[in-house]
Amino acid sequence: MEETIAGPEAAHIPKQRGDSLLEAAVRYIEERHWDVFPGTWLEAAGGEHHCSCGRSECPVPGAHPVADDWVTQATGSATVARGLWSKQPTASILLPTGRTFDAIEVRETAGFLALARMERMELTPGPVTLTPDRRMQFFVLPGASAKVPDLVRKLGWSLSTLDLAAFGEGAYIAAPPTRYGSRGAVQWVCRPTAANRWLPDAEELISPLAYACGRDR
Numbered sequence: 288m289e290e291t292i293a294g295p296e297a298a299h300i301p302k303q304r305g306d307s308l309l310e311a312a313v314r315y316i317e318e319r320h321w322d323v324f325p326g327t328w329l330e331a332a333g334g335e336h337h338c339s340c341g342r343s344e345c346p347v348p349g350a351h352p353v354a355d356d357w358v359t360q361a362t363g364s365a366t367v368a369r370g371l372w373s374k375q376p377t378a379s380i381l382l383p384t385g386r387t388f389d390a391i392e393v394r395e396t397a398g399f400l401a402l403a404r405m406e407r408m409e410l411t412p413g414p415v416t417l418t419p420d421r422r423m424q425f426f427v428l429p430g431a432s433a434k435v436p437d438l439v440r441k442l443g444w445s446l447s448t449l450d451l452a453a454f455g456e457g458a459y460i461a462a463p464p465t466r467y468g469s470r471g472a473v474q475w476v477c478r479p480t481a482a483n484r485w486l487p488d489a490e491e492l493i494s495p496l497a498y499a500c501g502r503d504r
Contacts, residue, residue, distance in 0.1 A: 298395050309372035310378045311464060316365045319479050321387055324361040325371050325378035326460075329466060348468035350379045350461045377444055378467040385456030388413070388486055389431035390424045391493075391499055392452045392460075398423025398435055398476070401492075401499035408495060413486040415477040416463065419470035422425070425496065431455060431489035439492045443459065449500040451491070 289405055307316070315321045329349035345351075361383045362367035366413070372378060378426040384390050393401065395417060405412055413426040432455025439446045454460060466472045477483065 307376065308378065308380055308464065309369060309376060310367045311462070312372055313365045314481075315382070315462060316363055316368055316378070319387070319484075320363065321384055322359060322361040322363045323368055323462070324352070324357055324381050324383065325375060326350055326357075326381040326465075327376040327379060328375060328463070329468065334481075338468070343482050345468075348460075350381070350465050350473075352459070357381070359461070361386075380462040380464050381459045381465075384454040384458045384460060385417050385429055385432070387429065388426045389489070390426055390427050390454045390460050391419060391431060391435065391489065391496060392422050392454065392494055394422045394450050394503055395421040396501040397496070397503035398425070400439065400496045400502060401425075401481070402476070403439045404495040405492065408476060410482060410495070411473060411479055411487065412492065413483045414479045416473065417474050417476050419467040419472065422456075423476060425492060426486055427489045427492060429455065430488045434489050435493065438490060439497050442497050444497050444501060448504070449497060450503070451496060469476060471478065 312323045317322055327339045327349055336348065337464050338345040340351070345446050362371070398415070398417070402415070403414065415426065416424045418424070432453040435453040436446050439451070440447065461467070463473045463475055
């Protein structure tokens with residue numbers, strides 16, 4: 288099940304429900320031209336859900352790559368994606384960053400504060416996700432991960448003092464409706480729409496994001 292959520296400062300956003308993982312993966316390819324690849328999945332045993340990787344202390348059960356060569360498995364073909372998720376319908380949906388988008392991640396509280404500030408600044412964010420471990424991920428144009436440290440410094444902050452990270456080439460994020468063990472599912476705060484098809488550059492969002500992280504320390 289996929290749904291869009293709204294925090295105290297967020298606008299009212301229509302909810303989406305009922306998409307299977309396969310349907311969602313295909314939609315990301317066809318509507319947004321995002322590459323996708325299937326990750327691990329959850330398996331029920333003894334009344335609990337465990338990661339298919341078999342590690343008892345898996346940090347993100349059901350939401351990480353199956354193999355080290357996951358970069359070569361990512362596909363932008365809807366036909367290939369249908370085949371992959373038909374084989375394992377409960378596999379998580381993972382999106383490689385550094386291709387059609389990068390992602391800037393902050394704490395949930397800082398993320399909602401930043402969204403409110405963006406609204407006042409009349410900035411339009413791209414898609415934004417919220418993970419079950421309360422991390423918010425802002426989709427921006429590729430290249431952000433290389434620029435963010437310098438952009439933060441120019442604003443007078445040290446990246447080491449802010450709970451802010453950027454994901455680019457060689458990294459990935461989990462997409463709705465992927466579940467993390469018993470913690471819940473990744474959800475949209477700002478879902479992909481025609482209004483945010485053109486992603487913002489990191490330079491546009493870094494000021495409100497860094498400010499929010501500074502306030503949230």
